[in-house]
Amino acid sequence: MDPSKPTSKEQPRIAMAATLFDKLWQEHLVETQPDGTDLIYIDRVFLHERTGSIALSSLQTDAREVFYPQQVFCCMDHIVDTYPERSDDTTMPSGRDFIVATREGAQAAGLTLFDLDDPRQGIVHVVSPEQGIVQPGATLVCPDSHTCTQGALGALAWGIGSSEAEHALVTKTLRVKKPSSMRVRFEGTLPVGVTAKDMILRLIASHGASGGSGHAVEFAGEAVAALSMEGRMTLCNMAVEFSAFTGIIAPDEKTIAYLEGRPYSPSGEFWDAACEYWAGLHSDDTAEFDSEIVIDCSTLEPQVTWGTSPQHSGDISAAVPAAETDDPVDSASRRKALDYMALQAGDAIAGQAIDCAFIGSCTNARISDLRLAAQVLAGRKVKEGIRAICVPGSMLVKAAAEAEGLDKVFRDAGFEWRASGCSMCFFAGGEHFGFQQRVVSTTNRNFESRQGPQTRTHLASPATVAASAVTGVITDPREMLAG
């Protein structure tokens, strides 16, 4: 090869040691623009009715067309009801408009739609891996911040706005400035009863909700390798709460085993070719990252948030920390958070009385999450007076749970058992928890009024939520799991 000539695209373009992120970026780099931004090819686009509906209607207004509709998928998840007898009419007053606009827009553009009555319907970041739509080495975007969930499969998947969604739909590319790279190594073996949710909350608490800003984060290390694919999705799901561009995990045998036989996964000779390509998708041994963080998981406890940002998080055995730090803006934020949450520095986190427990969302509503919660709930009852709700991440998760009798465990314990959707992960103006109620929740955001008017949300793992539902106070689940 003549080194003075540019390499053709069919030749390996990366000679130097590269990170997984570098490889994924290079694979999709159409060209670098004169202003320094990169034109990145987007393999697949996912839309949902809340923000996707606006992108689709804007395209119609501007008389622009979807370039390659075969690679665009739509879900109804954000504002659909999760009651059994649901329809286009939702508890959110104008919900129907979003549903109808998305359906009409998807049909007009020839997109694949997982509609309300489709047995595959569910939350986009649960449905996409479940169907094998996201794959290692692919780029996938969605106008939803938790698209980073799908990086767990070794894809470059990230959340965008509605305008960028229009751009991706029309041009099959996005204009993006390449982020820096970061590796977060979770080392050691997770103790029993401690989960991926606790790992990511620890990372955000220790390095801040803006700790990953400007970086694509690769999660690596012994504890990540040991996670199930669903645990990895939980980990990557909250990369955005760390302010990262995305989270990614190199594909391995677990990834390949997970994908085999799924509806949109490659099959036959394509399967072999894909597996061969996927095998090269990892950071080279000598690849350098712009920054690195190491977290020891061997002594990790279940984590629970005490404030109104995911960074306001700590060990379940700990006390609520003091508001005052050496940073006046941070101190002001903490004071406001404590006031909002009706907590004081020094209060024990465990033992706080709750009103509600919620198991659901794209973070923690997959079958393994429901199994873990059911393990805690089996033979136990939700404390009287506590409202407890379980919303499976997809209708296929719901069906799988029912096939193994988990729904009975949840119902017998006193949980409401729902159809799939984002549900009360956020308050869209329809169904919600009560004024100033304290909710322990498997979701990803504890922002003010996130789950209803001035609700006080404590983020935690499915095991912690189930244990807390049983006792009526925030509870370390490890004893119940052991017993």
Place this chain on the structure above:
Amino acid sequence: MMDKFTQHRGVTAPILRGNVDTDAIIPSREMKRVSKQGLGEGMFAGWRYTEVGGREVNPDFILNQAEYAGTSILLSGPNFGCGSSREHAVWALKEYGIRAIIAPSFGAIFANNCIRNGLLPLVLNEESVAHLAAWVEQDPVANQVLVDLPAQTVFAGEGGYAFDIDAGAKRMLVEGLDAIALTQTRWEVIEAFHQQRQQRRPWLYC
């Protein structure tokens, strides 16, 4: 054609908290229609009004105070616009009349959304933001901040603060470029890449 941003002078309100999320900027329940319009009234609804869903003005919230009437620049703590990707946050700010936000860092999706709508997300370090806030607070009506994007400088009275901005983002804002139209000028190279991609990774197309 998007709105251009070159220079802007305006009343500047400090909301000095970290991690002001897009739920706070536009609560989900305020996104009532399949539309980019009608969102300004819902901006900061949880802080601006006394009750969730209500419209009774909360006099304690800075933008409701007389000296901050007509605010068009916000100062805030790190990670402004974190959380949900909802572009409604930007549409709401813009409809209210906000043209620039000055903070030590921004949620990445929010910052992209700003640039695509002619709103400037401007990064200054915490110390500079604190100085600016202190100066504005002395007399919010008289002490208006001037943001000069081509010069990459924030002017406040006697003082000035230089800022960095990505060249691509600057060009989009200054020229008011329609990103889709701009990318469509590269149609041939995209089409070629698309064809080649189908051959290279055929399993994504079966």
